[in-house]
Amino acid sequence: MRGDLKTAWPYVWSDIWVRLAETKNAPVELFAELYQALMPKPRPPAAPAEPTVFDADGKMGDPAEIAVAEEYQLALESYNRERLAYEKAITAESEDVRRWLREGLQATLQTEAEAVKALEKAFERIDDIGGDTLSNRYVNLVESFIEKYNLRYDLRRPFSLHPTISGVFTQLISQLRTTTSADAHLHGIMGDFEEAFRDLKAGATPARIKACISRQANLLEAIGQIAPNVTSNTLGQICEQVGTWPHVQLKEAAKSVYKFSNQFPGIRHAGTPATQIREMELRDLIAVSVILTGFAPYLTDRLSADNIYGVGQ
Known part of the structure; x- marks a missing residue:
């Protein structure tokens, strides 16, 4: 179900x-x-x-x-x-x-x-x-x-x-799967993210956690690239171009998470070691995955907020 x-x-x-x-x-x-x-x-x-x-x-x-x-x-x-x-x-x-x-x-x-x-x-x-x-x-x-x-x-x-809140989140994930399955490129990237998430069962090591966050950031970047009016292929610039944010600080929050994924050593790049406070833990994966998923409706016009909440068609 x-x-x-x-x-x-x-x-x-x-x-x-x-x-x-x-x-x-x-x-x-x-x-x-x-x-x-x-x-x-x-x-x-x-x-x-x-x-x-x-x-x-x-x-x-x-x-x-x-x-x-x-x-x-x-x-x-x-x-x-x-x-x-x-x-x-x-x-x-x-x-x-x-x-x-x-x-x-x-x-x-x-x-x-x-x-x-x-x-x-x-x-x-x-x-x-x-x-x-x-x-x-x-x-x-x-x-x-x-x-x-x-x-x-x-x-x-x-x-x-x-x-319910949990139900809305579940429906958001379901719509993301449906949306990405209709595009071969997006389907592959979604598959990479889900495989990285499943790999955590073998042990939530810092390396696996960072790989999972990296795959999810790639997914948001991929769906953002095909949004209307977007010409960039980097998540930071996509956030600037989508024009969907209700407040500048919400846009900046999304960009800050993107900067984190770039600066933390081993997530998307070698990063900036001086900015690291501690190693990644499972709680970081949970928090960052929820945050990144929550930004998805701003980065694509292929998700229906009404349907996700449960009041639409």
Whole structure:
């Protein structure tokens, strides 16, 4: 599991909906109510403007208007089919609507934000039809689900899902992997960094720690080079050119970490021995890796802050 709800959604049915329906005194119309609350209600297509050109027989004569009318007719027929299916579902027998909800909802939810919204909307309907007893049971089931699949959310009562700090960081790393995998050059550099990180398992020696920080600095340099308006290939100059910083001191902080990686002996260069206070330790790796990762959204336009936080598409 990557920590996102969309990936874990196939298990929502058995872990939440089915168990909720098994709750004592759960209403028999539970699934029909959930279907109505969560499945989008079909909307009729917008009617085209009245035709303006007719032939001698009174039939439409403008090819463009004829095409629009035909397209509208097809859309109207599709809407009528969807409307009938929707109305049938919300009035169907329990077993039928269970199947339609299970199959239809998973196909409908396309994004992480939609999955989160679905659970929140479900609470509102469950609270309406089942009161505190059923809604509390639902909250407990969702809390257990979040814990079981290590999802990146906290649940605040009465019912609202909020991204966690650890979840945001996990999603940032996930997006970095996705972004770099689409480019052969970046993919190779990302692989070098991850391999250096894994090598620490054999022993967090100063040499391995410095190699890991060096690979991560290389990664930021590589993604920064392809950012809009960037012509430089060094991280310090990239920080000057990206134009994404909200304050000059934040930009200077990024440049300072870059200077550290250049000046500390053995990270990227021979360095400046006089600036070294002590040898590198594991805590330095943890701190510097988190700091460098945190600067990534400023150095590329290929990461979505909304998606990383969990409110976007």
